Amino acid sequence: MEAIMRLGAPDAVLARSEEGWRALGGSGGRWTAKGLAVSLAESGGAFALELEAPEHAVRQLKLRWNAKQEGRPLILGDHWERGYGELEWRGIVPERVLPWYFLRHDGARTAGFGVKTGPNAFCYWQLDADGITFTADVTSGAEGVRLGARKLLVAELLHDPGEEGVSPFEAARRFCRLLCDRPVLPKQPVYGGNNWYYAYGNSSHEEILADSRFMSSLSAHPTNRPYMVIDDGWQLVSGGGACNGGPWVGNAKFPDMARLIDDMKAAGVKPGLWCRPLLTAEDVPADWIRYEGSGGHVLDPSVPEVLEHVRASVAAMAGWGIDLLKHDFTSYDLLGQWGFTMKSRPHSLKPSFRDRSRTTAEITLALYRTIAEASGQADVIGCNTFSHLSAGLFEIQRTGDDTSGRWWERTRYMGVNTLAFRMPQHGTFYSHDADCVGLTPDVPWALNERWLRLLAGSGTPLFVSAAPSAVTKEQEAALRRAFELAAEPLPAAEPLDWLDNTCPSRWLLNGEVTSFAWNDVNAETLEEKEHGWWL
Incomplete structure (x- = not known):
């Protein structure tokens, strides 16, 4: 866990109840407003985000970190459920919603920002030229959640700054391992x-x-x-x-x-x-x-x-x-x-x-x-x-x-x-x-x-x-x-050209580089005689 860098205190913490948005004030990892309290504390290498709202029905929390983005980074986000053919590394798009986690590649290293799997909120990130915004949707159906006296562990936040010399693919796999402590896997290959x-x-x-x-x-x-x-x-x-x-x-x-x-x-x-x-x-x-x-x-x-x-x-x-x-x-x-x-x-x-x-x-x-x-x-x-x-x-x-x-x-x-x-x-x-x-x-x-x-x-x-x-x-x-x-x-398998191709054609399969022509318009009439492990 040595590579997990502290996120640091957010520059702004806001909560949206049924009455609207409210800015919370505080320091030392705790921010409050009347009837609301949000805390962020280190826990096992991650940062536990907690909400107390005995008097309000809460819909969302927002945390903002101000940080100027240098250079021309590439950003990869996840999806809420399935992918729909549009996943890609892109430049900064402020309105782009990045569910659960995202990766930032600056040409030398790949950093990860995310929440650990199994959160109690729908969480997403947004990156703009001036910083990072994290949103936790804690609604219950179409309405705010009514916690009463209960304290809610919203999510556990993680930031991995990455290491030089590690490919974006290996960095992504490393970060996913950090996000999921106990994956459940099939007994045999499927x-x-x-x-x-x-x-x-x-x-x-x-x-x-x-x-x-x-x-x-x-x-x-x-x-x-x-x-x-x-x-x-x-x-x-x-x-x-x-x-x-x-x-x-x-x-x-x-x-x-x-x-x-x-x-x-x-x-x-x-x-x-x-x-x-x-x-x-x-x-x-x-x-x-x-x-x-x-x-x-x-x-x-x-x-x-x-x-x-x-x-x-x-x-x-x-x-x-x-x-x-x-x-x-x-x-x-x-x-x-x-x-x-x-x-x-x-x-x-x-x-x-x-x-x-x-x-x-x-x-x-x-x-x-x-x-x-x-x-x-x-x-x-x-x-x-x-x-x-x-x-x-x-x-x-x-x-x-x-x-x-x-x-x-x-x-x-x-x-x-x-x-x-x-x-x-x-x-x-x-x-x-x-x-x-x-x-x-x-x-x-x-x-x-x-x-x-x-x-x-x-x-x-x-x-x-x-x-x-x-x-x-x-x-x-x-x-x-x-x-x-x-x-x-x-x-x-590793997609070798995924940084600049949304439909990667070069792959590392079991140690061998293999290329695929996905857009071959003559494929219907060609007899396939491609080389490689298939033959």
Whole structure:
């Protein structure tokens, strides 16, 4: 921890209650106004930010450090939940919201500013020519949190000044390790199939078994078998790709989920299952419902009975013997918007939570802990979940928005960008899943093959969406080679040109520099004969 430099006292501390913004005065690590107190004290190498507000409903805290920015630094921020193809190193953009943490590279060293994972607020940073502003959103739904006599540990702040001679990539990985004390990681490298990008919610017991046999046939690994994940479409009120919620029991095409899971294991795969835990078409008590959504009731996880309902549903799925649970849509169902629109206002929903005494972050953490505990021995993928609140609870995080089995351009800008710019979180926060290879006739194989090679050699999870009937012999051979690589531990791939390319084309894969032409307009007609480890 010697490299952790003191942040120093902020030059201004402000709090926003339901009555508006107020400047707090003080020194020695404590700032106050009538009915409000904010403290910042060193704790285990970090700085614990605490809030007391017995008389007010508080929405936000702001801390400001005045510090002129010298030179022309490059800045990289994180995202609230998934990346959306827009992560990049950029110059100073004062209005740019940098959720959770950011890195500052001045050409010689890379410094990090952030909060440790598992904070009790939605935290973001902003950098301008004259200094740094930190904001902690402590709202409870659409309203200020009412703490009463409780003191809230808002977040633990960290600053790493960096070291000369350390690359921005290694500095980023180092800083992510400091931010997450206890990452939870999968038991083995993760690879296999997911049926979403060719089935899109239209599947059956028999088709999943065919998928399972095919995935099993692609791997000869004796102890680390491939996964086969059943995505949306198996639940009772399946809408053929509508991503509907519970109840989490089968339907006419999936009449016996426990038997299907057993059959999948007999076929030689690890079964996985998708769910959307906060949406249900069930008849539930009115005080469980936060608002009405498309396809059912959106539940309020601040209600204890709702958490027990989620726990029971997840435990039932885990009881069928699944090896992986993929839960989805909690960010959208909690906040009513996707990550790319959140910016500095993550809360867009008018309905508040019934429990106003806890922040949205606290309520989310309780939900995520419930899912993690109820999943038993199954590894958990959080998809559309808040990154910093998932780290240390879920083994795998879907770190980017969907790739595609229909449109290569979407896979390129979502998948490659996500893989590169969130790679520092791989093995430090969780196992970093940049999403699938959608292997269909709609996507040129020459381009998909490059994405497959990159994922297989990256050390990150490799999921392939491939209808067995649509896979050619050439593609089957490539999948076998990819699975052979992905089944064994590999070092995290490094994007070598990420400082000046949002879709890095030069990568260090297992010690070898490999280049990829992501924008080859002739790829649909070219026969691929690229050199490297693939041959």
